Amino acid sequence: MRTVLITVVAVSVVASACSGPIVDDRPTVVATTTILGDIVREIVGDELNVQVLMPAGADPHDFSASAGQVAQMESAVLVVANGLGLEEGLSSVLDVVEADGVPLLRIGDVVVPRLFENGEPDPHIWLDPERMAAATRAIADRLASVDDALSPGEWASRGDAYATRILETEAEMARRFDQIDPDRRKLVTSHMAFGYLADRFGFEIIGVVVPGGSTLGESSAAALGALAEAVIQEGVSAVFAETTVSPRLSETLAAETGREVKVVTLYTGSLGAPGSGADSYLGLLLTDAQRIADALKDG
Numbered sequence: 001m002r003t004v005l006i007t008v009v010a011v012s013v014v015a016s017a018c019s020g021p022i023v024d025d026r027p028t029v030v031a032t033t034t035i036l037g038d039i040v041r042e043i044v045g046d047e048l049n050v051q052v053l054m055p056a057g058a059d060p061h062d063f064s065a066s067a068g069q070v071a072q073m074e075s076a077v078l079v080v081a082n083g084l085g086l087e088e089g090l091s092s093v094l095d096v097v098e099a100d101g102v103p104l105l106r107i108g109d110v111v112v113p114r115l116f117e118n119g120e121p122d123p124h125i126w127l128d129p130e131r132m133a134a135a136t137r138a139i140a141d142r143l144a145s146v147d148d149a150l151s152p153g154e155w156a157s158r159g160d161a162y163a164t165r166i167l168e169t170e171a172e173m174a175r176r177f178d179q180i181d182p183d184r185r186k187l188v189t190s191h192m193a194f195g196y197l198a199d200r201f202g203f204e205i206i207g208v209v210v211p212g213g214s215t216l217g218e219s220s221a222a223a224l225g226a227l228a229e230a231v232i233q234e235g236v237s238a239v240f241a242e243t244t245v246s247p248r249l250s251e252t253l254a255a256e257t258g259r260e261v262k263v264v265t266l267y268t269g270s271l272g273a274p275g276s277g278a279d280s281y282l283g284l285l286l287t288d289a290q291r292i293a294d295a296l297k298d299g
Contacts, residue, residue: 024049027077027147032087032094033060034271035126036080036107038281042162043140047149048077053090056279059244060269064089073097077146080139083108084123086269103146110138114195124268128196129170129285133163169282170200173289177201179297186234186296188227190242190250193268197288206234209249224249228256238262238295244269264295 026049031037037052044050051072054063060082065073070093073079081087081094083106098104111131113121125131140159144152177185185203187194191210198205207227231239231253239254241247241263254261266288272278278287 027149028072028075029078029080029143030073030076031080032090033082033269034058035269035281035284036082038271039132039136039162040080040139042165042281043136043143043155043158045158048143048147051076054270056273057243057270060086061088063087065093070097074100074102076102078102078142079104080142081106082123082125084113084121084125086123103142105139105142107135107138111135114199116192116195122192122195124193124196126281127194127268127285127288128200129166129173130200131196132281133166136163136166165282169285173285174201176286176289176293179293181297184235184237184296186236187240187292188231188236188238188253189240189266190245190247190268193242194240206230206236209239209253210245224253224256228253231257231261232259236261238264240292240295241265242268243272262295264291266291 026047028049028051029040029044030051030053031040032053034052034054034056037050041050053065053069053073054060073093074097079094079097079102081090081104085091086108087094094104094106107125108121108123111125111134113123113125116122125135137156137159140155141152144150144155150158182202185201187198187203187205189205189208192205192208194203194205197203207230209224209227211223230236239250239261241250243265247263247265250263254263267276267278267284268288271280271284272287276283276287278284
């Protein structure tokens with residue numbers, strides 16, 4: 001049976017000072033992002049060894065795998081990726097791994113993505129809890145097809161249980177957003193990562209600091225100036241930066257308005273450090289919801 005890989009943390013052998021190396025002989029699942037790694041771990045429990053490629057804080061648009069991580073994926077029973085162009089630096093590696101016969105599940109293939117204005121799919125699926133609940137069930141189904149540690153029914157039950165928790169979290173996010181008057185539900189963010197959240201919870205995106213759906217784009221002084229004017233005209237009270245992106249341009253934008261515009265950091269492409277409140281997928285959703293609510297409810 002193959003090893004299942006879930007993240008880019010190569011850790012199938014753990015050193016023990018007392019008894020020497022301990023080999024983890026469980027099948028390994030590899031996940032590309034910390035968010036997917038957390039979701040997979042919630043489903044598999046102790047049945048499988050889950051490895052995550054990207055460390056906390058890494059920008060998924062700008063991450064590339066080491067040779068060791070590629071080897072880890074090649075020996076996995078399953079690789080779980082976001083797809084839709086999110087893992088730009090992993091795209092060719094994932095194609096090779098799949099061509100070599102490693103089971104690969106791209107979350108973008110099991111949900112219907114929203115589209116950017118240019119017609120390209122938006123990869124930031126995890127900010128829509130309903131789509132991720134559906135994706136969770138798809139992950140459980142794929143786990144049932146690559147590992148017989150549990151029956152297909154048991155895998156499905158685990159997927160359903162975690163999907164239910166995601167939908168409960170969505171309801172709590174909506175309650176927190178209810179603190180914001182409808183006319184204040186206006187977002188200005190680092191890049192176009194919040195389209196799913198805006199669609200699901202009734203926000204309007206006024207603009208983004210870095211154009212497009214990738215953090216690797218570039219802005220210009222003219223574009224920032226136009227966005228600053230939009231912030232003033234729309235009465236926007238906060239600009240939302242991201243933990244995986246430098247806040248410098250967001251701070252420049254806020255200063256250029258000549259008004260008291262807060263810069264508030266949100267978690268997007270990566271979980272936060274332990275104790276951050278965003279060190280799990282559900283924690284990330286609730287932490288972001290509360291920070292948005294706190295920034296916009298009072299102006």
